[in-house]
Amino acid sequence: MNWERVFTIQNDTEFNEICLDTFHFQMNNVPIYRKYVQYLNRKIDTIDHYTKIPFLPIEFFKTQKILAQNVSSEIIFTSSGTTGMVTSNHFVAQKEVYENSFRRAFEQFYGKIENIAILALLPSYLERTGSSLIYMINDLMEQSKQPESNYFLYNHEELYQTLLQLKAKGTKTILFGVTFALLDFIEKYALTFPELIIMETGGMKGKRKEMIREEVHELLCNSFQVPGIHSEYGMTELLSQGYSYSDGIFKHPSWMKILIRETNDPLTLAANKKTGAINVIDLANRYSCSFIATQDLGKIYEDGSFEVLGRFDQSDIRGCNLLVQ
Template sequence: MIKPGKQQVFAVDNPDTFNQTALQVFNYQAANCEVYGRFVSGLKINPADITSAEQIPFMPVEFFKSHRVVASGDVDEVVFTSSGTTGVITSRHHVTDVSWYEESFRKAFDLFYGDIKEYTVLALLPSYLEREGSSLIYMARDLISQSANPDSGFYLYNHDELYQKLQQQKATNKPTILIGVTFALLDFVDTYQIDFPELIVMETGGMKGRRKEMIREELHSALCAGFGVNAIHSEYGMTELLSQAYSKGEGIFYCPPWMKIITRDTNDPFTLTDTGKTGGINIIDLANINSCSFIATQDLGKVYADGSFEVIGRFDNSDIRGCNLLIA
């Protein structure tokens, strides 16, 4: 099976080219990813009978906890690992060509926010910095480097230093984005208040048991008040994928053209739900070419007619995930 290249995947710009590329990726991964191929075979599905992206079987995300999910014979360049509470088995995403990840998040950022070089990027990601293998830290580090701005950087628990930097950015009127794990952003505004309407605050989810869970409206209201902004942006991604969706407010996410969300019936994983109805979130991530691009997550959500979606919770008994775990 022919493996689509970056030029094809990242050039997807309409439903027809998405469907065609998704089918090519499916056939390639069904033949070359042993774990996914066995999953498809176990369902008694003949890949030749699949004619649309909606018919493609979605592999449970839990497989990344017990298997090396790869569709490439190359050695790993990096292994991303999920965060988890003590005693919880974490996922491992074996990435044999990290340039796919870099191109995916760089192109997506440019699509949603414009040239990274125009921004100061501040990252408040303590729990991620304190462990190995975080794909979010990899992305944030690259964006900080790409910003080419000496004011960009990471913050751990040095909130006073971050507050001073935000005041400085406000005074010099520099476009600034603050990427933060949810509990750390809340910890910050518990102590510091700033009126910085131009600031982009992007929460990445994750309370990690550090604070009580909050509904999205309550959380975003607290952060809006603390930072003096009108809306809170969000990033939706996960260790097992190489693409992210973004929300610029109200918890409504949009995917880059090479990513798509489809929802499934909560009782029958092989039946898809209608637009606007709550279901389990299935993700197609064409950038995840050397692994599995068709993942059934444990998140619950709704997809709308324009392709946007919202995350409204988790299936019962799901272990806590780092990105993005807001309950609306």
């Protein structure tokens, strides 16, 4: 596979060509996806555009091994979940592809990694194995040339002092934080650091009562004196992410695309600006499944950006990065 071509897609024509190539590859090589498409009784020769490609329900990652034939996995990412919950497994054939994907997207949205201090307040993720987020942040910390880059499990005083040092030095800083841990931190600490980028990466994880996103963001903005809270749209089943700069509108790299399907007819796509269920195309996911029907609700805009509005009520709560509004 020419990954450089995937990660440097320039237009919709190129995207469509690689989508169709990926679709045929996965039809021929990923048994679960092939069986699903055959079950739908779709005529393969009529699929000439990515909007016609069938999307695999994300629930299959909980019960099936979704991996191309004759390919072994280098790593398995698992979703978080409460005790007794069935979690997703993402069998990743090439760690290098995931690294390429998140490094390029991160640099596209935030600049050179080596110039950024990466701080992480992610206790719930560190206390389990198989987190794709932790894998990404470990790598970003290694790529960073800033000595302050580090994890802060429950040591809030050390995090506070580190933030003060980075502010004084004028170092570009990103703080990745799970929501409940960020709220725990601001109960004791506050500082004026308007240049700080706070990247919210998850919800309450059962540690606090649920709050609407606007309320959480207002508290964080006031405590850090930042203009807004950033967010990442990613999940265990994907190898690519989208980012929001604080307005709740996400953008994604060129090898990823969001489509919206009708909630009452999962095989039909909805019009722009209409609320529906989110379908994700992730071309980095070649050896798994690139066409995933999520349980997230949202809408897309004319420029391809998208908004996440919550989840289906019947969907169990998974370790993703959004708060139900």
